[in-house]
Amino acid sequence: MLKGKVVKAAGGFFSVRDKSGAEHICRARGALKKGKNGLIVGDWVLFEPFDDDSATESGEGIIEKLLPRANHLSRPPVSNVDQLIVIMSLKEPECDWQLVSRMLIFSEKEKLSALLCLNKTDLVGEKEFAALVEQTEFYPYPILFTSAVKGAGLEQLEKCLSGKCSVFAGPSGVGKSSLLNAIQPGLSLQTGLVSEKIKRGRHTTRQAELLNLNCSGSVVDTPGFTRLEFSDLDADQLADYFPDFDPLLGRCGFRNCRHISEPDCAVRQEIGLSINPMRYDHYKYFMQEITKQEVL
Ligand SMILES: Nc1nc2c(ncn2[C@@H]2O[C@H](COP(=O)(O)OP(=O)(O)OP(=O)(O)O)[C@@H](O)[C@H]2O)c(=O)[nH]1
Ligand SMILES: [Mg+2]
Ligand SMILES: [Zn+2]
Known part of the structure; x- marks a missing residue:
C-alpha cells in the first residue's frame, strides 16, 4: 500500500498525491465515505493502486485507511x-x-x-x-x-x-x-x-x-460560505477561545464570571481599552446563542 494525501474530493472520487507528486484518482472504502472518518482534503491515507490494466472508470486505486489527523x-x-x-x-x-x-x-x-x-x-x-x-x-x-x-x-x-x-x-x-x-x-x-x-x-x-x-x-x-454554527461549544469555555481575554482571565470578582453582567468583571472593564469593542459584542452574541441552545 502507498501513503498519500487527499488533495481534492469530488463526486465520490478522491485525488491522492503520493510522495513522488503523482496523483491517483481513487475510490474509498465505505467507512471512509461519511461520518467523522469521511475523507476530507488534507487527509493522509493509505491506498492500494490498481494494476495499470485494471484501472477503469472506478478509478486508479482504493483508499483503505485514514491516518490520524493532526487537526481538522x-x-x-x-x-x-x-x-x-x-x-x-x-x-x-x-x-x-x-x-x-x-x-x-x-x-x-x-x-x-x-x-x-x-x-x-x-x-x-x-x-x-x-x-x-x-x-x-x-x-x-x-x-x-x-x-x-x-x-x-x-x-x-x-x-x-x-x-x-x-x-x-x-x-x-x-x-x-x-x-x-x-x-x-x-x-x-x-x-x-x-x-x-x-x-x-x-x-x-x-x-x-x-x-x-x-x-x-x-x-x-475552498468554496465560500456564510453560515457557521456552534454545535458543541460550552458556555463556560467560550472565553477560552477569545485570546484577547487571556490576560484578564482570573481577575474578575467572581471565579466563574461569564463576563456578561457580573459586577467587578475585569473583561468588561477593558472594553474600548485593550479589548476591541466589536470583539466583545461578538462574545456576547455567541454567549446568548450558546445558552439558548443549552436551554432547548
Ligand atoms: N475590486 C476588486 N475586485 C476583486 C479583488 N479580488 C477579487 N476581485 C473580484 O471579485 C470577484 C470574486 O472573486 P473570486 O476570486 O472568484 O472570489 P472567491 O472568494 O474565490 O469566491 P468563491 O470561489 O465563490 O468562494 C471577481 O470578479 C474578482 O475579479 C480585489 O482585490 N479588488
Ligand atoms: Mg474561489
Ligand atoms: Zn468577567
Whole structure:
C-alpha cells in the first residue's frame, strides 16, 4: 500500500498525491465515505493502486485507511493544516466581522494559528480606510490588507504562506481564488463576478483543492460560505477561545464570571481599552446563542 494525501474530493472520487507528486484518482472504502472518518482534503491515507490494466472508470486505486489527523476543521472541511487564513473583502461583499470571529473560534479550538486578510482595498477611499484601521485597534490577530486587482499586499501574503500549509476560508466573492491567481498566475483558478444586485459571490469554487505554491508552501482554496454554527461549544469555555481575554482571565470578582453582567468583571472593564469593542459584542452574541441552545 502507498501513503498519500487527499488533495481534492469530488463526486465520490478522491485525488491522492503520493510522495513522488503523482496523483491517483481513487475510490474509498465505505467507512471512509461519511461520518467523522469521511475523507476530507488534507487527509493522509493509505491506498492500494490498481494494476495499470485494471484501472477503469472506478478509478486508479482504493483508499483503505485514514491516518490520524493532526487537526481538522468542519467548515471548510480540511485537515492537517498549519494555519487558517480568513479572507474577507472590504466591499462587495462587505466584511462580515461576526463570521470572522466565528471562524476564529474554530481555529482556537483546533489550536491552529490564524490571520485575517482584508481584500479589495482598492474599493475603499482614504477616509474609509482610516476608519477601518481605527476599528481594528486591539484586534487580537494579525491583519493583512490586500488588493488582488491592484497587486497590493501580495508580497506580505506570500511571505505568510511560505513554508506552511494554509487554508483560505471566507464567503463567496471575497477574492480567495483571485488572490491565489495573483500570487501565482499559473494556478489559473476560476474566479467569478459578484452579483451586481445583491453584492454577493456566485459560488465559483465548487470543491476544496490543495494547491502547491512556488514559494514552498501550499494552500487549500475552498468554496465560500456564510453560515457557521456552534454545535458543541460550552458556555463556560467560550472565553477560552477569545485570546484577547487571556490576560484578564482570573481577575474578575467572581471565579466563574461569564463576563456578561457580573459586577467587578475585569473583561468588561477593558472594553474600548485593550479589548476591541466589536470583539466583545461578538462574545456576547455567541454567549446568548450558546445558552439558548443549552436551554432547548
Ligand atoms: N475590486 C476588486 N475586485 C476583486 C479583488 N479580488 C477579487 N476581485 C473580484 O471579485 C470577484 C470574486 O472573486 P473570486 O476570486 O472568484 O472570489 P472567491 O472568494 O474565490 O469566491 P468563491 O470561489 O465563490 O468562494 C471577481 O470578479 C474578482 O475579479 C480585489 O482585490 N479588488
Ligand atoms: Mg474561489
Ligand atoms: Zn468577567
